[in-house]
Amino acid sequence: MSQLKSLYDELQRAFYSRPSDLKKCGTLLAQLKIGLIEAGLLLPQGDLNLTDLAVARDILEIGAFWSIRTRDVPSFDRYFSQLQTFYTDYASSLPPSKREFPIRGLNLIRLLTQNRIADFHTTLESLPLPADAIADNPYISHPVNLERWLMEGSYSKVWNAREEAPAEEYKFFVDSLMGTIRNEIASCEEAAYESLPLKDAATLLFFTNQSELLKFAQERGWQVNLSASTITFARKGEEKIEIPKQKLIAASLAYARELEQIV
Structure with a gap:
């Protein structure tokens, strides 16, 4: 535990420095997780020292935030899964963590970015938070509002929500949502217009600047005319669907004969 404590202190210094030393954090987290496994604290069971449990929880929470800052969503999933034991089984034993609801909120937005709406609502209902307290918790109300605006198609509100994020890490997932939204809007534009200014x-x-738009247009295969300041959309060839006329007529006649027999 003394070696773990030394690595833990080093992790805190690297994480809380401005800016955070993310590379060093990654190295220290890998070493600390091995130490937690050896100490039986990564997936704790039974009666353990509460101070050690609080340190283990703090290490995993730092790991969750580190994952988002390094844009490693699978790593965030693993850290969040490991934290569930601390947030549920030891909720009554350990003092509350100020990072718990920020991390739970990040998990909710992650589910939104993956279009896992059913999982989003199941997770929301299982939160240790009364329904009437959700609006007062900025870390939970933020993803709840995002989900409602997505269902309404109020994409401008989703875009504006980026600046209202309760924590810097939330902006990463909002940006991911905007990427999905842009592709949906782009598909509608291709179907509705031949070109646009x-x-x-x-x-x-x-898009707030032209260079971002031009990069997106190139990815979509759109033709850009800078002199005329227009975009011409790539038109997909219309699919020809062959209607089985003879089969439809035969089925209709057979249905009519059966109706006559019933009458």
């Missing part, structure tokens, strides 16, 4: 396309797609 660059300025209008940028507004519809929530």
Whole structure:
């Protein structure tokens, strides 16, 4: 435990430095997780020293935030899964963690970015928080509002929510949501228009500068005319669907004969 304590102190210094030393944090977290496994604290069971449990929880919480800052969502999933034991089985034994609801909120937004709406609602209902207290918790109300706006199609509110994020890490997932939203809007534009002025396309797609729009247009295969300041959308060939006329007529006649017999 003395070696773990030394590594833990080093992790805190690296994480709380401005800016955070993310590379060093990653190295220290890997060493600390091995130490937690050897000490029986990564997946704790039974009666353990509460101070050691609190330190283990803190290490995993730092790991969860580190994962988001390094844009490693699978790593965040693993840290969140490991934290569930601390948040549920030892909730009555350990003092509350100030990071618990920020991490739970991040998990809710992660489910939204993966379009796992059913899991989102199941997770929301299982939170250790009364329904009437959700609006007062900024870390939970933020993803709840995002989900409602997505269902309403109020994409401008989702975009504005980025600046209202209760923690910097939330912006990563909001940006992921905006990527999904942009692709949906782009598909609608391709179906509805042959071309659009660059300025209008940028507004519809929530781009703040032209270079971002041009990069997106290139990815979608759109033709950009900078001199005319227009975008021409790539038109997909219309699919020809062959209607089985003879089969439909035969089925209709057979259905009519059966009706006559019933009558």
